[in-house]
Amino acid sequence: xxxxxxxxxxxxxxxxxxxxxxxxxxxxxxxxxxxxxxxxxxxxxxxxxxxxxxxxxxxxxxxxxxxxxxxxxxxxxxxxxxxxxxxxxxxxxxxxxxxxxxxxxxxxxxxxxxxxxxxxxxxxxxxxxxxxxxxxxxxxxxxxxxxxxxxxxxxxxxxxxxxxxxxxxxxxxxxxxxxxxxxxxxxxxxxxxxxxxxxxxxxxxxxxxxxxxxxxxxxxxxxxxxxxxxxxxxxxxxxxxxxxxxxxxxxxxxxxxxxxxxxx
Amino acid sequence: xxxxxxxxxxxxxxxxxxxxxxxxxxxxxxxxxxxxxxxxxxxxxxxxxxxxxxxxxxxxxxxxxxxxxxxxxxxxxxxxxxxxxxxxxxxxxxxxxxxxxxxxxxxxxxxxxxxxxxxxxxxxxxxxxxxxxxxxxxxxxxxxxxxxxxxxxxxxxxxxxxxxxxxxxxxxxxxxxxxxxx
Numbered sequence: 394x395x396x397x398x399x400x401x402x403x404x405x406x407x408x409x410x411x412x413x414x415x416x417x418x419x420x421x422x423x424x425x426x427x428x429x430x431x432x433x434x435x436x437x438x439x440x441x442x443x444x445x446x447x448x449x450x451x452x453x454x455x456x457x458x459x460x461x462x463x464x465x466x467x468x469x470x471x472x473x474x475x476x477x478x479x480x481x482x483x484x485x486x487x488x489x490x491x492x493x494x495x496x497x498x499x500x501x502x503x504x505x506x507x508x509x510x511x512x513x514x515x516x517x518x519x520x521x522x523x524x525x526x527x528x529x530x531x532x533x534x535x536x537x538x539x540x541x542x543x544x545x546x547x548x549x550x551x552x553x554x555x556x557x558x559x560x561x562x563x564x565x566x567x568x569x570x571x572x573x574x575x576x577x578x579x580x581x582x583x584x585x586x587x588x589x590x591x592x593x594x595x596x597x598x599x600x601x602x603x604x605x606x607x608x609x610x611x612x613x614x615x616x617x618x619x620x621x622x623x624x625x626x627x628x629x630x631x632x633x634x635x636x637x638x639x640x641x642x643x644x645x646x647x648x649x650x651x652x653x654x655x656x657x
Numbered sequence: 658x659x660x661x662x663x664x665x666x667x668x669x670x671x672x673x674x675x676x677x678x679x680x681x682x683x684x685x686x687x688x689x690x691x692x693x694x695x696x697x698x699x700x701x702x703x704x705x706x707x708x709x710x711x712x713x714x715x716x717x718x719x720x721x722x723x724x725x726x727x728x729x730x731x732x733x734x735x736x737x738x739x740x741x742x743x744x745x746x747x748x749x750x751x752x753x754x755x756x757x758x759x760x761x762x763x764x765x766x767x768x769x770x771x772x773x774x775x776x777x778x779x780x781x782x783x784x785x786x787x788x789x790x791x792x793x794x795x796x797x798x799x800x801x802x803x804x805x806x807x808x809x810x811x812x813x814x815x816x817x818x819x820x821x822x823x824x825x826x827x828x829x830x831x832x833x834x835x836x837x838x839x
Contacts, residue, residue: 399715408722435686436682437686439685442687443691446691508690515733517686517731645692
């Protein structure tokens with residue numbers, strides 16, 4: 394078998410090698426930033442086009458206002474959780490009247506301009522470190538639901554992971570009807586779903602209980618809704634139980650999100 | 658006369674560059690956002706294989722290089738992963754074509770298209786394995802999922818369909834296509 398690398402193939406491989414060296418040494422970073430900045434509007438256009446196609450693609454449900462109503466439900470669920478959190482917080486702070494309660498985050502509106510070409514659970518935002526974005530910052534939907542967190546922030550763009558991604562994990566609480574607020578760890582399941590682990594066996598959690606962030610993680614405020622309990626898994630031989638979480642939002646349909654920028 | 662040739666040359670370079678950017682952006686921002694399994698459609702890979710087998714190996718290499726670099730700019734994976742997989746696919750596909758195939762028929766293209774997809778998949782995993790070994794990436798497990806293997810099947814189906822379509826179109830309007838790619 395004849396396997397020869399031609400002269401032009403050798404030149405191309407050398408060019409590639411040179412680009413790799415220049416990239417990893419950071420020399421061509423300004424050029425890359427210019428290229429990304431120039432290509433971002435084109436990418437955003439294509440991404441928006443794909444979103445529009447998906448609307449046509451997916452069969453419409455009975456009501457024309459379904460999307461609108463679903464969005465309103467999501468917004469109200471988020472609002473409800475926020476109020477529950479506030480109620481709880483107020484209870485704790487009743488005796489601390491001088492406690493300064495300022496909003497600790499600024500909202501930075503960002504557009505989703507695409508997906509990572511190799512990993513479908515990674516979304517690309519049109520905001521980067523130049524806009525104050527840093528790794529692990531939280532991302533929320535327009536209704537206030539958790540969308541994910543920043544995995545990699547570059548100068549002009551950043552990559553986020555959604556809760557279904559295998560690399561995603563965050564501390565969370567289940568807002569039960571008993572108001573016990575059971576803690577656990579939320580993890581993505583290889584892009585297929587969301588699982589909550591380390592739930593104490595004796596906690597009485599039910600289907601449809603709301604799951605929200607617990608605020609234990611830095612840059613992840615308390616009370617961002619992740620989803621609701623769809624299935625509870627408890628086995629007597631295990632110390633902890635697990636639950637499958639069903640998100641309220643369809644991550645595929647998001648085009649605009651907000652990055653939570655800590656004020657401190 | 659010389660000026661005319663130079664302007665023609667510049668026009669061809671510019672038109673090829675625009676095509677590369679266009680296809681790369683379609684791949685990075687449009688196809689990947691489509692619902693499953695359409696998001697596994699690898700337009701760039703199909704075009705690279707088509708150019709390599711049907712048109713010109715060297716132009717296939719240049720296409721793989723530039724489209725791969727653009728995709729790498731928007732990829733979470735270590736820079737160079739996609740370009741490396743693309744270049745390796747083009748080189749091995751061309752070698753297979755030279756050694757085992759006698760003509761540029763539709764059957765050759767379909768078989769090479771399938772083999773090209775397998776080669777791309779293998780190189781993609783191999784490169785990530787190398788990066789994982791050297792601690793450059795830490796999420797190797799996400800590639801070895803049933804969904805990804807199933808996605809590979811769909812990628813091959815879509816890519817071969819596109820190659821067949823491109824071949825038929827090329828045969829129909831070959832002169833027009835050649836003026837763009839040559």
